[in-house]
Amino acid sequence: MNDSVLDARSLTKSYGTTRALAGVDLTIHRGESVAIMGASGSGKTTLLHVLAGIVTPDSGTVTFQPSTGEPVQVAGLGEGARSRLRRERFGFVFQQGLLIPELTAVENVALASMINGVKRADATAHAASWLAALGLAGMEDRRIGELSGGQAQRVAIARAQATGADLVFADEPTGALDSHTSQDVMNALLWSTTGQGRTLLVVTHDADVAARCSRVVAVRDGQIVSSAVTA
Amino acid sequence: MNARVLTLLLRPAKGENAVLALPVVAFGVVTALVLTVVGGAQSFWTWTDDYAPVYQALAAIALVLLVVPLTNLGGAAARLSARRRDERLSTLRLLGVTPMGVSVATVIESVLVAASGAVAGVVVHLATAPLVGLIPFRGTALGTDAVMLSPLGILAVVGGVLLVAAGSAVLGLRRVIVSPLGVRMRTTVSTVHWFRAIIGISVLALVFVLVKVFPSVAGLAVTITVLAGLFAVALAVLNVIGPWVLKVSASRQLRRAERADRLLAARLVLDSPKAAWRQVSGIAMASFMAVFAGTGVALMNVMNSGEATDADAALAVDMRTGLVITLVASFVMVAASVGVNQASSVLDQRDLHRSLHHLGMPLDTVDSARRRAIMSPLLVTAIGSATCAAVLVFPLLGIALITAPESLLTIGIVLAVGIGIVWASTRATRPLLARSFETA
Numbered sequence: 001m002n003d004s005v006l007d008a009r010s011l012t013k014s015y016g017t018t019r020a021l022a023g024v025d026l027t028i029h030r031g032e033s034v035a036i037m038g039a040s041g042s043g044k045t046t047l048l049h050v051l052a053g054i055v056t057p058d059s060g061t062v063t064f065q066p067s068t069g070e071p072v073q074v075a076g077l078g079e080g081a082r083s084r085l086r087r088e089r090f091g092f093v094f095q096q097g098l099l100i101p102e103l104t105a106v107e108n109v110a111l112a113s114m115i116n117g118v119k120r121a122d123a124t125a126h127a128a129s130w131l132a133a134l135g136l137a138g139m140e141d142r143r144i145g146e147l148s149g150g151q152a153q154r155v156a157i158a159r160a161q162a163t164g165a166d167l168v169f170a171d172e173p174t175g176a177l178d179s180h181t182s183q184d185v186m187n188a189l190l191w192s193t194t195g196q197g198r199t200l201l202v203v204t205h206d207a208d209v210a211a212r213c214s215r216v217v218a219v220r221d222g223q224i225v226s227s228a229v230t231a
Numbered sequence: 232m233n234a235r236v237l238t239l240l241l242r243p244a245k246g247e248n249a250v251l252a253l254p255v256v257a258f259g260v261v262t263a264l265v266l267t268v269v270g271g272a273q274s275f276w277t278w279t280d281d282y283a284p285v286y287q288a289l290a291a292i293a294l295v296l297l298v299v300p301l302t303n304l305g306g307a308a309a310r311l312s313a314r315r316r317d318e319r320l321s322t323l324r325l326l327g328v329t330p331m332g333v334s335v336a337t338v339i340e341s342v343l344v345a346a347s348g349a350v351a352g353v354v355v356h357l358a359t360a361p362l363v364g365l366i367p368f369r370g371t372a373l374g375t376d377a378v379m380l381s382p383l384g385i386l387a388v389v390g391g392v393l394l395v396a397a398g399s400a401v402l403g404l405r406r407v408i409v410s411p412l413g414v415r416m417r418t419t420v421s422t423v424h425w426f427r428a429i430i431g432i433s434v435l436a437l438v439f440v441l442v443k444v445f446p447s448v449a450g451l452a453v454t455i456t457v458l459a460g461l462f463a464v465a466l467a468v469l470n471v472i473g474p475w476v477l478k479v480s481a482s483r484q485l486r487r488a489e490r491a492d493r494l495l496a497a498r499l500v501l502d503s504p505k506a507a508w509r510q511v512s513g514i515a516m517a518s519f520m521a522v523f524a525g526t527g528v529a530l531m532n533v534m535n536s537g538e539a540t541d542a543d544a545a546l547a548v549d550m551r552t553g554l555v556i557t558l559v560a561s562f563v564m565v566a567a568s569v570g571v572n573q574a575s576s577v578l579d580q581r582d583l584h585r586s587l588h589h590l591g592m593p594l595d596t597v598d599s600a601r602r603r604a605i606m607s608p609l610l611v612t613a614i615g616s617a618t619c620a621a622v623l624v625f626p627l628l629g630i631a632l633i634t635a636p637e638s639l640l641t642i643g644i645v646l647a648v649g650i651g652i653v654w655a656s657t658r659a660t661r662p663l664l665a666r667s668f669e670t671a
Contacts, residue, residue, distance in 0.1 A: 083593065101583075
């Protein structure tokens with residue numbers, strides 16, 4: 001687990017006069033789970049966005065090393081290439097799930113693969129297997145509104161995995177859930193990522209969630225103030 | 232809620248001018264169209280000859296046909312208004328303002344937005360009256376004075392538009408939940424039963440028989456009245472069948488969808504076939520009328536080509552002119568309604584769109600899906616309604632196709648252009664979607 005999957009150097013990012021990132025260096029190793037913690041406005045979500053290629057930094061580099069192929073300079077890619085990178089190599093889980101309400105659970109998961117050119121039948125079968133693995137067998141045809149918060153979040157986790165992402169970014173994945181459901185969701189998230197040899201990066205306020213990860217990185221005023229391996 | 236709070240709520244916020252402009256433009260279009268059509272129609276009421284009642288009756292039918300797209304547009308504008316204000320409305324609920332109070336505020340705002348649009352519509356009406364006055368009826372131009380409404384008439388039309396805006400706002404708000412935690416659309420899946428098809432087809436069959444029987448047993452005046460009544464019944468039936476047909480069509484598309492945008496488009500329609508129908512129902516009427524009345528007009532042209540009086544010949548030409556005007560007005564209103572509905576929908580789902588952008592979903596996929604979700608029901612509706620009308624007047628349509636193809640071709644072109652206008656309105660909201668894809 002010593003080879004890096006993501007390597008960020010000297011990242012800076014400002015919004016107007018507000019400095020969100022002030023020279024961040026961070027290396028994420030393949031197969032580890034990293035929690036980024038910090039107060040509101042500390043820059044942790046901006047860091048996640050920059051690492052994932054959602055926004056570009058004002059300066060600095062982000063190097064992504066896929067499981068196969070050459071390293072990719074994320075920040076140097078154009079908008080279209082970054083979108084493609086996110087679609088094909090990264091997975092995302094958001095606080096509210098943010099699934100498409102008109103689609104069923106299995107369609108939400110299969111959609112990402114279909115956009116990548118996978119045939120619908122194959123994408124659906126693969127999506128259904130992920131849903132089953134995450135304890136949602138029999139719920140494939142339910143609409144998102146018919147699922148509980150925890151179930152919807154597991155659908156989001158399945159969606160993040162269905163394309164075979166090397167690296168999953170999760171932004172407050174348990175923020176809208178009660179503590180019991182949070183544990184279930186974190187179990188599912190960790191099993192489907194590090195449990196399968198993949199890498200997880202979580203932004204969270206929740207110390208319990210952070211404690212489940214293999215490393216906790218603390219961010220304050222746009223800088224990393226500590227990085228500690230959990231017991 | 233006191234006036235001060237209301238003023239704060241209604242004050243335009245920074246950066247929402249484009250969203251505010253949409254319903255204003257929509258109501259401007261509505262007002263200008265209604266003023267123009269009513270203005271044109273009023274000129275018929277100054278006539279006193281034997282043919283005057285026919286012109287007046289046809290003008291009245293045309294006006295009635297415009298009510299449905301007008302109402303849909305009002306509802307769409309009201310929903311957009313609610314979405315645009317979501318944070319303020321939610322805050323008001325959080326502060327203890329009752330749902331009724333929030334509804335009142337939203338309705339007042341919708342009426343104010345409609346009033347701004349109506350004023351613009353009046354200006355457009357006055358500016359275009361000389362052009363509209365050039366349209367010939369009975370072989371001569373109507374004239375600017377004839378088509379320009381009196382100040383009282385203008386006030387009455389503006390009042391009517393505001394009333395529709397207020398009424399539609401109330402109806403539109405029934406589909407929106409304004410809670411202290413946010414504004415969201417109701418997510419209950421609407422069900423559309425196949426029983427609708429049975430009722431619809433039965434009534435259409437009855438209308439078909441009556442259409443065939445009546446002209447042979449009654450006089451001209453009674454026949455026109457009964458046919459107009461049957462026309463209305465057939466339209467009502469289309470409203471019953473329409474959502475079911477769209478559901479069946481979308482279900483078929485869902486089964487066959489291999490691409491992400493097609494899958495999403497079919498699901499968007501299936502989520503609420505009734506809403507999909509509401510959006511395009513104005514086209515159902517226009518399309519139905521185009522074939523139903525167009526066939527009659529084409530045949531009148533043929534029958535009058537021999538020994539008809541000048542008045543008969545003029546009536547046939549004028550009916551075609553009136554038909555084309557009504558069709559254009561219907562399509563423009565549906566296009567405005569689609570534009571406003573799309574804007575409302577984009578605002579409603581901006582968080583979702585932003586997340587899809589994060590996932591790397593191409594903007595084109597979502598854009599294509601939402602446009603397909605409009606255009607597919609539109610085409611099904613236009614073709615389906617035209618087919619219904621064609622069945623009702625089947626032998627006459629056949630004769631008209633052979634004897635007066637140019638009349639039907641004209642109407643066909645108008646329908647095609649109308650569909651093009653709606654397509655253009657779906658394109659017009661792409662920049663709004665693109666903005667909601669941008670990162671915060």
